[in-house]
Amino acid sequence: MQDYTIKEATPDDLDTARAVMLDTVYRDFGTGYVPRWHGDIIDLHGAYVAPARHTLLVAADGRDGEVVATAALDSRGPAHPPNPRRVAERYPSGETAQLRRVYVRPEHRRRGLARRLVAALLDFAAADGGYRSVYLHTDPGVTGAEAFWRSMGEVVCDERQESGQQVVHFEISSFRSTAPHREAAPHGLPAELLRSL
Template sequence: MRDYCIRTATPDDVDGARSVMLDTVYRDFGTGYVPRWHRDIIDLHGAYVAPVRHTLLVAVDPRDGTVAATAALDARGPAHPPNPRHVAERYPSGETAQLRRVYVRPEDRRQGLARRLVAGLLDFAVADGGYRSAYLHTDPSVPGAEAFWRSLGKAVHDEREEPGGGQGIIHFEVPLP
């Protein structure tokens, strides 16, 4: 097992992080880049690096220094719409650490990177002192995503159970340490 370096992204990591994210939305999600969903990927610095209460973490492969995995956190709660009103009200902006873009390149999976990155995000949220909860949503059609998040948190709403299936998204709360 390689000893990946987990760290806050530097300006030199941004292009590699963007590559991991774009590869994921094209390969794993099958949607490609959709501006209303993925705008933050294009401006990682503005979305996660520059804002004080936001962060972008990367896992760097020790063999060649490339970004193998990403994870981000911001202070924006889920918006309604498109998310259910009760979910948006439960996780208000400013008080909610929203976990985003936890992506691992296929060749680097099964190394514990996502779990280590999420632990780093949660530590960041606790150190901030202003977050009362950690929230995320995931697409259960992505292989392994639902099981991974269920191992770390609690599903608070499954849109597949709504009439018509909603967006098919599962909303999770992950306990802060």
């Protein structure tokens, strides 16, 4: 059985992590690099390494140390637009840990790497103490992506049914936050704030 090391990315890992990500957007997504969607890939340090509540994890092949998989988390909730307003309101920035860039090179898939990386991201989010929920979206056209995320979370919005867009939004149901729960309220305002008005 092949051995892998899951770890926080170091400055020495950023170029190879970026290569995994760019290969994925070209090969699996078929879009290539699109700045408005993939700008974080170019500035991995600024997007995930430098901010205290963000992280970039990599899986390194135990044989040669090559980065073969990535996974990131940040505190930015989904923006509206392009995401549906109700999704953006349900997952506000600062309170939402958004999973991003969970990518595994094809020759290293089906070995549990994505699941291990996501588990480590959930541990990171729980240790932060300020996240209420864990959110992500995926392109169901990518082989295996939808089934993988359905095995780990709950669909909160399937845009194929609503707008014809190829995006499915998930919440990771196994995440247990230590942050105080805030009631949902109209217009994304916390219920306790509305009661004080």
